[in-house]
Amino acid sequence: MLLSIKTGGCPEDCAYCPQSAHYRTDVTRSELVSIEELTSAAEQARGQGATRFCMGAAWRDVPDGPAFSQVLTMVRVVRGLGMEACCTLGMLTQAQADALADAGLTAYNHNLDTSPEFYGSIITTRTYDERLATLARVRQSGVTVCCGGIIGMGEDRHVRYRLLQQLASLDPHPESVPVNMLVRVEGTPLADMKAEDPFELVRTIAAARILMPASIVRLSAGRLSLTDEAQALCFLAGANSVFLGERLLTTPNPGTSHDEQLLNRLGMRLTVSTSDAKVPADVAG
């Protein structure tokens, strides 16, 4: 389950993102949530069957000082509840990556989003190499890597192949690979993008599964635009995780009761966690 711990006002210009300060969207800015709010959200997530709790902050890079200390406390709180903790906070220095590792962080999410060649059409405020550098620092710190991309941003199949090639060239492979379908949000430059054919998502997931056989491939944003049948095909193609809950950072997500019904209809179950909390985690076929 994913929680936005600091929403909106991001200085980056990712063309798909309603949290960018460059675009006028319905997202309301908010400061870093309190430890109390975080704890209550994490406890609720655990009660609903999540084993990994992800915390996202709309930052270009992590500000050192009280905000970063608060994030470190949040990581400890989530770990203390027996769940895996994941953060997505933007670019990291090596010292920050090491501090997150010391706090017990399980995984760090930092998506490559798309191919190196198409990157400049989507984001101009940072480079692909900066992205790769943060991924290398995370790997160096011993925290596992969550890294994936988005399809449906106007790219062609070659771009998607190149993204997958980049991901599969990381050594070792990212332990977690989120594959997102663009959510076309009003006010962002990609709001009027033509809807991508869901079969392209299925093909992308299948290729990710073949290229990175041991990775958890997460069917992430954009599930609301998919029929139950399209989601079933994604699972058959190799997706073995979804995000639970009604929101993914700022975009809508199917509710847990719908997911439960769908998994039951498909004869699928939630994996039982190996963590101390003994709560279910990723989706297993």
Ligand code: SF4
């Ligand atoms: S995707 Fe992340 S880095 Fe890009 S604008 Fe949104 S919050 Fe900022």
